Amino acid sequence: MIDYTFRFDPQRSNVEPQPATSEDARRALIEGNRKFADWIKSCRCAAEGEDKEFVVRCGLNSILSVDVHEFPTQKPFAVVVGCSDARVPTEMLFGQGFNDLFVVRNAGNVLSDVVQGSIDFTLNALKDSVRLIVVLGHTNCGAVKGAVDAYLNPGRFWSKSYSPNLRLIFQRIFVAVRESDNMIREVWGPDAQRQPGYQDALIETAVCLNAAHTSFALRQEIKEGGANPDVEVLFGAYDVRTQHVCMPTAPIDAQSAEMVNLATAPQRPEELASLAREIATGLKPGGKAARRPA
Ligand SMILES: [Zn+2]
Numbered sequence: 001m002i003d004y005t006f007r008f009d010p011q012r013s014n015v016e017p018q019p020a021t022s023e024d025a026r027r028a029l030i031e032g033n034r035k036f037a038d039w040i041k042s043c044r045c046a047a048e049g050e051d052k053e054f055v056v057r058c059g060l061n062s063i064l065s066v067d068v069h070e071f072p073t074q075k076p077f078a079v080v081v082g083c084s085d086a087r088v089p090t091e092m093l094f095g096q097g098f099n100d101l102f103v104v105r106n107a108g109n110v111l112s113d114v115v116q117g118s119i120d121f122t123l124n125a126l127k128d129s130v131r132l133i134v135v136l137g138h139t140n141c142g143a144v145k146g147a148v149d150a151y152l153n154p155g156r157f158w159s160k161s162y163s164p165n166l167r168l169i170f171q172r173i174f175v176a177v178r179e180s181d182n183m184i185r186e187v188w189g190p191d192a193q194r195q196p197g198y199q200d201a202l203i204e205t206a207v208c209l210n211a212a213h214t215s216f217a218l219r220q221e222i223k224e225g226g227a228n229p230d231v232e233v234l235f236g237a238y239d240v241r242t243q244h245v246c247m248p249t250a251p252i253d254a255q256s257a258e259m260v261n262l263a264t265a266p267q268r269p270e271e272l273a274s275l276a277r278e279i280a281t282g283l284k285p286g287g288k289a290a291r292r293p294a
Pocket of ligand 1: 083084085107108109138140141143144
């Protein structure tokens with residue numbers, strides 16, 4: 001039997017205090033993801049009849065302790081901008097529960113006026129609890145795959161295959177795809193497109209760069225806008241195969257719980273180029289860190 005349990009003990013009302021700083025919040029998400037990924041791994045290896053349970057301790061007291069006629073207080077410690085992909089359940093993969101995360105999801109975890117407005121809301125109305133903003137991409141992202149496909153086949157981009165609104169999402173991702181393509185050609189050589197694994201590498205690199213770009217833009221907005229200097233902006237990519245959140249993505253065979261990581265949002269464009277180079281080098285066919293296709 002495999003159980004995923006939300007547990008609330010009324011005898012121990014404040015089970016765990018909320019993270020007080022952005023670093024505490026980062027550690028809480030990383031630890032939560034490590035535990036979740038380890039649990040999934042242990043479920044894969046479980047013997048027949050062996051029970052496996054994942055317990056999320058919930059601070060439901062904010063809900064249960066108020067009179068039913070009152071509104072409980074919303075107090076998430078982190079904002080997560082993630083993809084709508086059904087394989088990427090935000091609270092679960094970070095091992096978090098009720099009232100912990102303010103989640104904004106759309107296909108491709110792209111920025112838009114509505115996404116930015118939602119984050120602005122948290123920085124004002126929820127400023128007493130929010131310590132962190134995380135942009136989370138993921139491997140095998142359908143939106144990034146679509147953007148890569150449209151980038152490589154411009155004729156299809158303008159066909160009836162894609163609705164105008166879907167094109168808007170792809171357009172938001174094109175910059176990351178273009179930069180990924182340029183770096184892969186630089187690292188792999190001018191015949192990169194003819195080498196095995198090129199398209200998968202372009203998708204994987206673009207997934208990371210897209211999350212990095214979004215975090216870069218958000219950080220600029222928040223830090224330069226002076227909204228809340230204590231809120232940190234991080235980014236990462238969730239591997240839908242191993243459940244690990246890391247950045248840059250690690251080769252699947254080399255992944256471990258120790259590699260789970262959320263990176264600080266780039267502050268300069270050169271950092272985006274360095275990230276692209278690191279990933280393109282790791283994905284180069286025959287390279288030391290060659291990976292299986294996504
Ligand atoms: Zn996606």
